[in-house]
Amino acid sequence: MKFDNIIIGGGLSGLTCGIKLAEQGKKCAIVSSGQSAIHFFSGSFDLLGKVNGEEVTNPLESMKFLPQQHPYQRVGLENIERLTDEALHLLIRAGLSFTGKADRNHYTLTPMGVMKPTWLTLNDFTSFDQKDSFPWKKAVILNFSGFLDFHTLFIKDGLKKFDINAQIKNVSMKQFEAIRKNPSEMRSTNIAKEFDKGNAIEEFAQKANLLSEGFDVVILPAVFGLFNKSVADQLKEKINKPVLLLPAIPPSVPGIRSQITLRERFQELGGTYLLGDNVEEGIFEDGRLLEIRTNNHGDIKFEADQFILASGSFYSKGIVATHDKLYEPIFGLDIDGDNNREEWFDEKFFNDQAFMRYGVKTDENFRALMNGEPVQNLFVAGSVLGGANPLKEGSGAGISLLTSLHAAEQILK
Ligand SMILES: Cc1cc2nc3c(=O)[nH]c(=O)nc-3n(C[C@H](O)[C@H](O)[C@H](O)COP(=O)(O)OP(=O)(O)OC[C@H]3O[C@@H](n4cnc5c(N)ncnc54)[C@H](O)[C@@H]3O)c2cc1C
Structure with missing residues (x-):
């Protein structure tokens, strides 16, 4: 089967990238093995909640304090505001509705009864302007x-x-x-x-x-x-x-609904969504990925001009850690992470955990590196990229949305 673009992973980043490319007339397929992080979604998309432990009021302003290897810095701070705007409109066109602005965090009440800064909150949920007062x-x-x-x-x-x-x-x-x-x-x-x-x-x-x-x-x-x-x-x-909805233990109902909404949008645009299929390997020639093979399709080749790896982080097995090894399981791409297991984690659970920043290495155009060389037509987007600790920063969905739009832009250039 031949497509313009094939995306590996059907989470937030894979779907965002697929929708953007399909909106531009590309013939796209998404191959996704299973559930994604959206099934655990709190109801809010975070852009940047904290930098160096300090709470952020204006994410666009505070991004300049992030380290150079952070995905936002690598996308280019001059591109971020435009991409946040584009992400919001892409989500709205898909049928999701939100409250929130990229240049000013609002707050949502967590199931622990704590106010948390965030970017976009689904309209099911209540957003608050102040973190230290409850209006009732x-x-x-x-x-x-x-x-x-x-x-x-x-x-x-x-x-x-x-x-x-x-x-x-x-x-x-x-x-x-x-x-x-x-x-x-x-x-x-x-x-x-x-x-x-x-x-x-x-x-x-x-x-x-x-x-x-x-x-x-x-x-x-x-x-x-x-x-x-x-x-x-x-x-x-x-x-x-007034009714205030708070997230329950996953699976998240608003999360699953959001995933279905985005998948339907992709399919309405003509995209092919293969759920429950695992990409197992790729065939490379002269620094290009020619085709991928999947578990369900055996010998049937999936060919494309460009591929996007959006296979998620450890949680989705986009990268894997065994007792002594850290690796990207589909193609064996280069990993930005420490080889020494002792460096992976801090025994104090709530400290900054180094492994959270590990991900697939890329060049400046977000093309995956293999044995130190960029694969010309394999782009990387979302939480499989390293360089950030989304949990500590409150940046998970923002990184997924903006890096996948950026990757799509590289392809559409
Ligand atoms: C449990 C959890 C909850 C989160 N909640 C929030 C939140 O509420 N708000 C927020 O802002 N951020 C949240 N985050 C951060 C989150 O990382 C991002 O928001 C974002 O959803 C990640 O999207 P992604 O597409 O990069 O990866 P994922 O959502 O992990 O999707 C990766 C997809 O790739 C597929 N895949 C992996 N390997 C293969 C393969 N070989 N072949 C085919 N498919 C493959 C997986 O099945 C999965 O569907 C959460 C993260 C986790 C882990």
């Missing part, structure tokens, strides 16, 4: 009876910092009796599927209205609208208090 006095936290993935006590504890003495109440409904019988079935996606059918919305809203009498705000787990985008809006309309 009396909060009720409503959970589904038997749902163990929403940590109400952490939220209640977190809210004490804002002088809020929240109350926790449970809602029981007939619709959930069947899935409640088996605790492993009482998961966010199964609750969401019941609401998607439409018949739980009215009853839940009535119960929420009764249980929230005397309170100013209703806090709920974000388990609404897996396939039916309008569920959260319908509930917000029917519940007669």
Whole structure:
């Protein structure tokens, strides 16, 4: 099979790159082995939350304090503002809607009851301008009876910092009796599927209205609208208090919905999305990648003019660490990381962990290096790139979005 571009990995970076290339008329395929980090999505895309341990107000301004090997510096700070704008519009065209600006972080309340700076927050969730005040006095936290993935006590504890003495109440409904019988079935996606059918919305809203009498705000787990985008809006309309949705333990319902929305956009643009297929090897000639082979397609070749590696970090096995080795498992590309295992991690869990910065080495145009030489038509994007600690910096989605748009620009030049 022959394409203009083939993207390895169907997470946020692979999909963003694929949508941009397909919007420009390229014949693209995405091959993706499985779930991506978006399935664990908090509801917000981070751009830059912290630099050198200091909280960031204006990410565009603070990027200049990042080290030279950071992906934002390598994309070029002069390109970042334009790319943030482009990323937002690409996501909006795909059907996602957000609050947020690249030149000023806003805050979202985490499931630990802490305000966290971020860039774009899905409209399901509430964004706050201030981190040290909570706009309501009396909060009720409503959970589904038997749902163990929403940590109400952490939220209640977190809210004490804002002088809020929240109350926790449970809602029981007939619709959930069947899935409640088996605790492993009482998961966010199964609750969401019941609401998607439409018949739980009215009853839940009535119960929420009764249980929230005397309170100013209703806090709920974000388990609404897996396939039916309008569920959260319908509930917000029917519940007669402000509703604050907070992430539950993954799988993330808004995350899966976002992934589906982006995948559908890619396919509507004519893209081919091969899910559940693993890219296993590539055939190279004269410094170019000619074709890839996948697990499901055996001897069938996938050829393209350009390839993009967007296979994620350790979590998605885009790079792998064994007891004594760090490697990129598909092509054996060069890795920017330490060979000495002792240097990989700090025993103090919350310290900056060196391995978080490891990734595939590239040249200045984001082309992968193999044995020190760039592969002319293999670009690298997203969290498989090294040079950043997205967890400490709060930069995960920003790096994925901006580096994949940048890689697409190199291809479209
Ligand atoms: C658990 C988790 C939660 C996160 N939550 C957030 C958040 O809420 N907000 C935020 O800003 N950032 C978050 N991040 C940071 C995150 O890294 C980025 O936001 C971003 O989603 C990463 O996208 P990606 O496409 O680079 O990689 P991934 O999402 O990891 O996607 C890589 C894809 O490549 C596929 N793949 C790997 N190897 C192969 C192969 N050989 N063949 C075919 N396919 C392959 C994988 O199956 C996967 O689908 C989170 C990260 C993790 C790990």
